[in-house]
Amino acid sequence: MRRSSGAVIGAVIALAVLPASGIAQGVDIAGRYGEVATRIIEAATSDSAAWNRLAEMADRFGNRLSGSQSLEHALDWVMEQMRADGLSNVHGEPVMVPHWVRGEESLELVEPRAVKLPMLGLGGSVATPPAGITAEVLVVSSFDELTVRAAEAKGRIVLFDAPFTSYGQTVAYRTGGAVAAARVGAVASLIRSVGPFGLKTPHTGVMHYEDDVPKIPHAAITIEDSGMLHRMADRGETIVVTLKMSAETLPDSPSRNVMGEIVGSEMPDEVVVLSGHMDSWDVGQGAMDDGGGVVTAWEAVRIIHDLGLKPKRTIRAIGWTNEENGTRGGNGYRAAHRADLSKHVLAIESDNGAFNPQGFGFTGSDAAYAIIQQIARLLGPIDANMTRRGGGGEDIGPMMEDGVPGGSPIVDGSRYFWYHHTDADTVDKLDPAEMGRLTALMAIVAYVVADLPEPLPR
Amino acid sequence: MRRSSGAVIGAVIALAVLPASGIAQGVDIAGRYGEVATRIIEAATSDSAAWNRLAEMADRFGNRLSGSQSLEHALDWVMEQMRADGLSNVHGEPVMVPHWVRGEESLELVEPRAVKLPMLGLGGSVATPPAGITAEVLVVSSFDELTVRAAEAKGRIVLFDAPFTSYGQTVAYRTGGAVAAARVGAVASLIRSVGPFGLKTPHTGVMHYEDDVPKIPHAAITIEDSGMLHRMADRGETIVVTLKMSAETLPDSPSRNVMGEIVGSEMPDEVVVLSGHMDSWDVGQGAMDDGGGVVTAWEAVRIIHDLGLKPKRTIRAIGWTNEENGTRGGNGYRAAHRADLSKHVLAIESDNGAFNPQGFGFTGSDAAYAIIQQIARLLGPIDANMTRRGGGGEDIGPMMEDGVPGGSPIVDGSRYFWYHHTDADTVDKLDPAEMGRLTALMAIVAYVVADLPEPLPR
Numbered sequence: 001m002r003r004s005s006g007a008v009i010g011a012v013i014a015l016a017v018l019p020a021s022g023i024a025q026g027v028d029i030a031g032r033y034g035e036v037a038t039r040i041i042e043a044a045t046s047d048s049a050a051w052n053r054l055a056e057m058a059d060r061f062g063n064r065l066s067g068s069q070s071l072e073h074a075l076d077w078v079m080e081q082m083r084a085d086g087l088s089n090v091h092g093e094p095v096m097v098p099h100w101v102r103g104e105e106s107l108e109l110v111e112p113r114a115v116k117l118p119m120l121g122l123g124g125s126v127a128t129p130p131a132g133i134t135a136e137v138l139v140v141s142s143f144d145e146l147t148v149r150a151a152e153a154k155g156r157i158v159l160f161d162a163p164f165t166s167y168g169q170t171v172a173y174r175t176g177g178a179v180a181a182a183r184v185g186a187v188a189s190l191i192r193s194v195g196p197f198g199l200k201t202p203h204t205g206v207m208h209y210e211d212d213v214p215k216i217p218h219a220a221i222t223i224e225d226s227g228m229l230h231r232m233a234d235r236g237e238t239i240v241v242t243l244k245m246s247a248e249t250l251p252d253s254p255s256r257n258v259m260g261e262i263v264g265s266e267m268p269d270e271v272v273v274l275s276g277h278m279d280s281w282d283v284g285q286g287a288m289d290d291g292g293g294v295v296t297a298w299e300a301v302r303i304i305h306d307l308g309l310k311p312k313r314t315i316r317a318i319g320w321t322n323e324e325n326g327t328r329g330g331n332g333y334r335a336a337h338r339a340d341l342s343k344h345v346l347a348i349e350s351d352n353g354a355f356n357p358q359g360f361g362f363t364g365s366d367a368a369y370a371i372i373q374q375i376a377r378l379l380g381p382i383d384a385n386m387t388r389r390g391g392g393g394e395d396i397g398p399m400m401e402d403g404v405p406g407g408s409p410i411v412d413g414s415r416y417f418w419y420h421h422t423d424a425d426t427v428d429k430l431d432p433a434e435m436g437r438l439t440a441l442m443a444i445v446a447y448v449v450a451d452l453p454e455p456l457p458r
Numbered sequence: 459m460r461r462s463s464g465a466v467i468g469a470v471i472a473l474a475v476l477p478a479s480g481i482a483q484g485v486d487i488a489g490r491y492g493e494v495a496t497r498i499i500e501a502a503t504s505d506s507a508a509w510n511r512l513a514e515m516a517d518r519f520g521n522r523l524s525g526s527q528s529l530e531h532a533l534d535w536v537m538e539q540m541r542a543d544g545l546s547n548v549h550g551e552p553v554m555v556p557h558w559v560r561g562e563e564s565l566e567l568v569e570p571r572a573v574k575l576p577m578l579g580l581g582g583s584v585a586t587p588p589a590g591i592t593a594e595v596l597v598v599s600s601f602d603e604l605t606v607r608a609a610e611a612k613g614r615i616v617l618f619d620a621p622f623t624s625y626g627q628t629v630a631y632r633t634g635g636a637v638a639a640a641r642v643g644a645v646a647s648l649i650r651s652v653g654p655f656g657l658k659t660p661h662t663g664v665m666h667y668e669d670d671v672p673k674i675p676h677a678a679i680t681i682e683d684s685g686m687l688h689r690m691a692d693r694g695e696t697i698v699v700t701l702k703m704s705a706e707t708l709p710d711s712p713s714r715n716v717m718g719e720i721v722g723s724e725m726p727d728e729v730v731v732l733s734g735h736m737d738s739w740d741v742g743q744g745a746m747d748d749g750g751g752v753v754t755a756w757e758a759v760r761i762i763h764d765l766g767l768k769p770k771r772t773i774r775a776i777g778w779t780n781e782e783n784g785t786r787g788g789n790g791y792r793a794a795h796r797a798d799l800s801k802h803v804l805a806i807e808s809d810n811g812a813f814n815p816q817g818f819g820f821t822g823s824d825a826a827y828a829i830i831q832q833i834a835r836l837l838g839p840i841d842a843n844m845t846r847r848g849g850g851g852e853d854i855g856p857m858m859e860d861g862v863p864g865g866s867p868i869v870d871g872s873r874y875f876w877y878h879h880t881d882a883d884t885v886d887k888l889d890p891a892e893m894g895r896l897t898a899l900m901a902i903v904a905y906v907v908a909d910l911p912e913p914l915p916r
Contacts, residue, residue: 199656199659199882223886224886418657
C-alpha cells in the first residue's frame with residue numbers, strides 16, 4: 001500500500017458498541033449464518049493453503065512492479081489458478097500502467113571516509129548523469145529546517161533525516177522531498193527510509209515531482225546511515241557522496257486487473273468485491289504488500305466455492321494492478337464499471353498486511369455499519385470481532401468515491417513498516433495460521449453481505 | 459564475539475542466594491563502598507558519554523577486521539584518547555594477526571529464476587575461480603540429512619538450511635559446513651545465516667577447514683533466501699546458482715592490544731583487567747560486537763579516574779585485537795604476561811553486547827564468588843544485582859585457563875543475534891542510558907575488587 005491507506009492504519013480505533021438486537025434487516029444474522037461461519041473458519045484454518053499459495057507465487061515470480069514481466073506472468077498464473085479452482089468468469093480487464101525501471105544505482109560516501117551506503121531510488125525518480133552526482137550533503141531533520149537553512153542547499157544533496165513518527169506524516173519526505181530540495185537549489189535529495197526499525201534496510205516507494213520545479217534524483221538510505229551522516233554533520237565534518245542512478249520512465253505498459261467469481265444465485269448482477277493488489281515494488285517478494293492480501297481475498301472466494309455455498313449475490317475476487325505507483329487499476333475498474341457500480345454492494349480490500357486479523361473497518365452508512373457489526377459477531381471464534389468506522393483501500397478508493405461501501409480487515413500491523421517496500425518483504429514474514437484466520441474473516445463478511453435479503457443500505 | 463562466548467550466553471542462569479552476612483574478608487562491602495558506588499552510578503548515567511564515544515569511533519573508523527587499516531587507525535585513536543583522559547601507561551602490545559580479505563563476492567540464482575541473492579563469504583573462506591562456480595544446489599536441513607543424502611552432493615553446492623535453535627548449536631554449520639560438504643564431494647557450501655530473525659540480512663563469522671579435506675568456498679545467505687531455496691527444492695524444482703568469491707588470506711599482519719591504567723596506590727603490581735575487543739567483522743560498524751564492550755570498559759576506568767578514586771590495585775583497560783578470527787590478542791597477552799598473571803586478581807570482558815545490564819557472571823573460587831555477590835548488592839540501584847556462576851570472554855579465556863578469575867556483565871541479549879556479524883551492527887542499536895548503566899556496573903565491580911584489602915581468593 002502507499003499513502004492513503006496509511007491514514008486508515010493511523011485512524012483512531014473506535015471500538016464498536018454492538019447494537020442490542022441481533023436482528024438486522026429483519027434477519028437474525030447469528031442464527032442464520034452461525035453454522036456457515038463455523039464451516040468457513042474450519043476450512044480456512046485447517047491447513048496452510050493460503051500461505052502455501054502465496055509462497056508459490058512469491059517464489060515463482062518474485063516482486064511485481066507495474067510494467068514488469070514478472071507482474072504480467074503472475075497475473076496470467078492467478079487466472080490459470082482461479083480457473084483451476086472452478087471460479088467463474090475468470091478474466092483480465094486491461095489498463096495501461098506506468099513503467100518505471102530502477103536500473104543500476106549506488107551511493108558512496110566519499111568524505112569523511114569511503115564506504116558504500118545501501119540505497120533505493122524512489123519510484124518515479126529521474127536518473128543522475130552517468131558519472132553520477134558528487135556533492136556535499138546538507139543534513140536537515142525536517143522541511144522546516146530546510147526552510148531555515150535554504151541558503152546552504154544550493155548545489156548540494158539534501159538529506160532529510162526525519163525521524164519516523166507515523167507513516168502518514170513521515171512519508172511526506174519520500175513523496176515531496178525532491179520538490180522541496182529542488183526549490184532551494186539542491187542537485188539531488190536523499191531521505192531516511194520511512195520506517196521505525198531496520199537492519200540496514202532501505203525502503204522504496206513512490207515520489208512526486210511538480211511541473212514548475214526542476215526534477216532532481218531522489219533516493220532513500222537506511223535509518224542507520226542517515227543517523228550516521230547526521231552525526232557527522234553535527235560534528236562539523238564535511239560530507240561528500242556520489243549518487244548514481246540510471247532510473248528511467250518508459251512509455252505506459254499494458255496490464256490487467258484479474259478477477260474470478262462465484263455468480264450469485266438470485267441477484268447475479270449485484271456484486272461484493274474481495275480484493276488485494278497484485279503489483280508490488282521491485283524489491284523483495286511483495287509478499288506482505290500485497291501478495292498476502294490478494295491471496296487471502298482470492299482464497300476466501302475459493303473456500304466459499306469449495307464449500308458449495310451459493311450466495312444470492314455475486315462475489316468477485318479481484319487482484320488489482322498498479323496500486324503502488326498510479327492506481328490505474330482502481331481507476332480503470334471504476335471507469336469500466338461505472339454503469340454497474342450502483343450494484344456493487346460492498347468492496348473489501350486487504351492491503352494492511354496479511355497479519356493476525358482483529359476485526360473489520362468499514363466506510364458506509366450508519367445502517368450498513370450496524371449490519372457489519374452484526375456480522376462481526378460471527379468472527380468471535382477467531383478473535384477478530386472488533387469493528388470500527390473507517391476502512392477501505394487505495395484500489396477500491398475510486399469506487400468508494402462513487403458511493404460503494406468499502407471495508408478492510410483490521411490486522412496486527414505492529415511490524416508492517418519494518419518490511420514495507422523493502423527487500424525483506426518476503427513470505428516468511430507472514431504466518432500460515434494468521435493468514436488462515438484472515439481468509440476466514442474475509443470469506444465470512446463477503447458471504448453474509450452477498451447473501452442477505454437486501455443489499456447493504458447506502 | 460564468536461563461538462566460545464556463545465556458550466556463556468546459553469549457560470543456565472543460577473540466581474544467586476546472597477550470603478546472609480554482608481561481610482567478606484572482614485570488610486563490610488556495602489558500608490565501605492556504598493557511597494563510591496553511588497558516585498560512580500551518578501557519573502556514568504548522568505550523560506551519554508559512552509554512547510557518544512562509541513558513535514565517534516564507529517562513525518570515524520567503521521568496522522575493524524584484523525589486518526585492516528581501520529582497525530589499526532582505531533587502535534591509535536583509542537590510545538590517543540586514553541592519554542587525553544589522563545590514564546597511565548597507555549601503550550600497545552604487539553601481536554601478529556590473521557589477515558583475511560573478503561574481496562568482491564556475489565551469489566546469483568540462475569534457475570528456476572534469475573535473481574541476486576545477498577550473501578557474505580565466511581571468514582577464512584577460499585575464493586572461487588574468477589568465473590565463479592555454477593552448480594546445482596542440494597538443500598539439506600542438517601548434517602544428518604547430508605549424511606543420508608551424501609550420494610547427491612557430488613559436484614553440487616550444498617545449502618545447509620538449518621533453523622536457528624541456539625547460537626552454540628547452529629553455528630556448527632558456519633564453522634564446519636564447508637568440511638562436511640567437501641567430504642561428500644560438494645564444490646561449495648552455503649548456510650542459512652546464524653540468527654533468529656533478519657531483514658534480508660546475511661551474517662558472516664569465522665569458519666574452519668581441515669587439512670585432509672578439500673577447501674571449498676563457504677558463504678552465508680539470508681534466512682529468507684535459504685527458506686525460499688528450500689521450498690523450491692521441496693517443490694521438485696532444479697536450483698542452480700553462480701557463486702563468485704575473491705577472498706584471500708594474506709600473510710599475518712601486525713596489530714596490538716591497547717591499554718591504559720589507573721596505577722594502584724598500594725599494590726600497583728596487582729591488576730584488575732576491564733576489557734572488550736577492538737576488532738570486528740568487516741561489516742557494519744562493529745558497534746555491538748564489540749565496540750560497545752570496549753568503550754564501556756574503557757569509560758569505566760575513565761570515570762574512576764575522573765572521580766579521583768585511588769584503588770589499592772591497578773585497574774587496566776584493555777582493547778583486545780583479533781577476537782573474531784584468531785584470539786591472537788588474548789593468547790599474546792597471556793604469553794607476554796605469563797610472569798605476572800598470578801598478580802591478575804580479576805579479568806572482566808564485556809562482549810555480550812552493551813545492552814541493558816542485569817548483573818555479573820563469574821568464574822572462580824567459591825570464596826571469590828561470595829565476594830562478588832557482596833559487590834553485586836551495590837548494583838541494586840541500576841537493577842543489575844543478579845549474579846551467576848559462569849562468566850568470561852574469548853580474549854580473557856587464555857589467562858583464565860592459567861587461573862585468573864574471570865567475569866562478564868550479564869545483559870539483555872534478546873536482540874544480540876539480530877545484529878551479530880551483520881551490516882546492521884551499528885551504534886544506533888545501542889542505547890545511551892543502557893550503556894551508562896553497563897559502564898557503572900563494570901566500574902563498580904572493578905573498583906571494589908581492586909580496592910579490597912586482600913586479592914580475590916583463587
